[in-house]
Every structure is written in structure tokens, then in C-alpha cells.
Amino acid sequence: DTGVSQDPRHKITKRGQNVTFRCDPISEHNRLYWYRQTLGQGPEFLTYFQNEAQLEKSRLLSDRFSAERPKGSFSTLEIQRTEQGDSAMYLCASSYDRGGLAGATGELFFGEGSRLTVL
Amino acid sequence: GEDVEQSLFLSVREGDSSVINCTYTDSSSTYLYWYKQEPGAGLQLLTYIFSNMDMKQDQRLTVLLNKKDKHLSLRIADTQTGDSAIYFCACAPYGGATNKLIFGTGTLLAVQP
Numbered sequence: 183d184t185g186v187s188q189d190p191r192h193k194i195t196k197r198g199q200n201v202t203f204r205c206d207p208i209s210e211h212n213r214l215y216w217y218r219q220t221l222g223q224g225p226e227f228l229t230y231f232q233n234e235a236q237l238e239k240s241r242l243l244s245d246r247f248s249a250e251r252p253k254g255s256f257s258t259l260e261i262q263r264t265e266q267g268d269s270a271m272y273l274c275a276s277s278y279d280r281g282g283l284a285g286a287t288g289e290l291f292f293g294e295g296s297r298l299t300v301l
Numbered sequence: 302g303e304d305v306e307q308s309l310f311l312s313v314r315e316g317d318s319s320v321i322n323c324t325y326t327d328s329s330s331t332y333l334y335w336y337k338q339e340p341g342a343g344l345q346l347l348t349y350i351f352s353n354m355d356m357k358q359d360q361r362l363t364v365l366l367n368k369k370d371k372h373l374s375l376r377i378a379d380t381q382t383g384d385s386a387i388y389f390c391a392c393a394p395y396g397g398a399t400n401k402l403i404f405g406t407g408t409l410l411a412v413q414p
Contacts, residue, residue, distance in 0.1 A: 186343070215401070224305070224389050224404030225344065238401065273343060289334075290402060292343035 186293035188274050194299045195264055202260045203296040207276030214257050215290060216249055217273040218242065225273055231257060232279065264300045271295040303327040303394050305405035312411045319377040321408045323390035326371065330392040333366065334402065335375045338387045347375070347388070377410075385412045 187206045195201050207214050212233050217225035228247070229239045233254040243249075246264075251257040261268055275290040304326045313319045325333070331352050336344040350357045350364045350373075357364045363376040373390050387409050391402040 222309075222406070224391075224406050225402075227401055227403070230401060275344075289346050289349070290344075292336075292345070294341070294343040 188293040205257045205274030211276035213277045215275040219271040303403045307405040307408045319380045321375045323373040327394045334391040336389045
């Protein structure tokens, strides 16, 4: 397994179009996270999944954003009716949660990101 | 909500030590982390420290934690040009139960040859 992979790496779209990003986590990782990173800022949490269940969504995730992880493996993040303010790097990360067992460090493994430019 | 702050930029000469500082507001984090981001790449975990520790050393990296002041620092000894990158500190609220990390704005480390 080579790590977390994201596709596409770059996407340029016109305002108002829909875009979808895909994330393939490290196999056997049961948690998957989406973050957004704008220029000069740290990653901001958007949402996360435990297996196929979406357990938390940030207030940053407007109604135009939807994320799925249908079979508990890969995930998609769709943005509808894109706006220029959506331009950012969308990062996916995965981790393995051992149910609170001792020794879990909570490390997140990040993909290289999908850069979105909305014209 | 939780907040993590860092200075934006640090410039050092090759061979010197670098110290990157971070302050945070959340007191529930079980672990605190340092991530490195090189241009065009994702974030890579550098090191972490358990909240009941004051210091952790890992080869050229030393992490200091002052829980009372909610201050975290990363020292890189013998800094190399390959260390040039953005460094993010992160905390995990709720004791890390969700693994949700809150990141700082990042410190750009520039290493001059």
C-alpha cells in the first residue's frame, strides 16, 4: 500500500460548475478525514467518517458540499455550484482507530491533496 | 473554539538550530503534533508528544511542552537545507477521541546555505 491517494491532483473549473474529488485511504484505516487548506493557512477540518458513517461536519461545510464513503473504503467530496471562494487545496487523511486502546497516537496520514481553482 | 497560533516565518543558516513556537488554547488534547509540509506535497507527521510529558527527543528533533502556558516548541538541531518547509503544530481536542486535529497557520522555515 502506497499511502493515501487523491484524484484529481488539480482541477480548474468555472464558477457554477460541480466538481468531485476522490480519496483512497490506506487500506484497513477505518477513519477518513477531509480538510481544506487555503494559501497561507493551516488545514481546516471539514468532515470525517468512521467506516461508512459520517460522524462530524464542520460549519465550513455548506449545503453545497457533500461527502460520502459508501462502503467504508474510498470517499468522494462533491462541491456543487462552485464559487471562487471554494478555491483551495482539499486534503484527505486516514487513520486507524483502535477504539480508545492504549498506545493509539491518533496519527493522520495525509494524501497530497486536490487543488481546486474556480475561475 | 480551539485556536492554535504560530509565527509565520523563520530564517536560519545551515548548521544552526531552529526553534519553531506554537501556542494553543485547547487543554484536552492527549497528544500534540508537529507536521511538515514540503512544496506541492501533503502533510507528513514529524513527531508528537504525549500531554503528560515535558520533553521528547527524536534524533535532531526536540519537542518541549509547557502545559501551564499552553506552549509547544520544536527544535531542529543542525538544520539542513532539506528542512526548508512549512511546519504545522496541531492539537487533538476531546483528548483525541475523534483524531480530529486543529492546525496552526504554519511556520515557513527557510534555511540559508
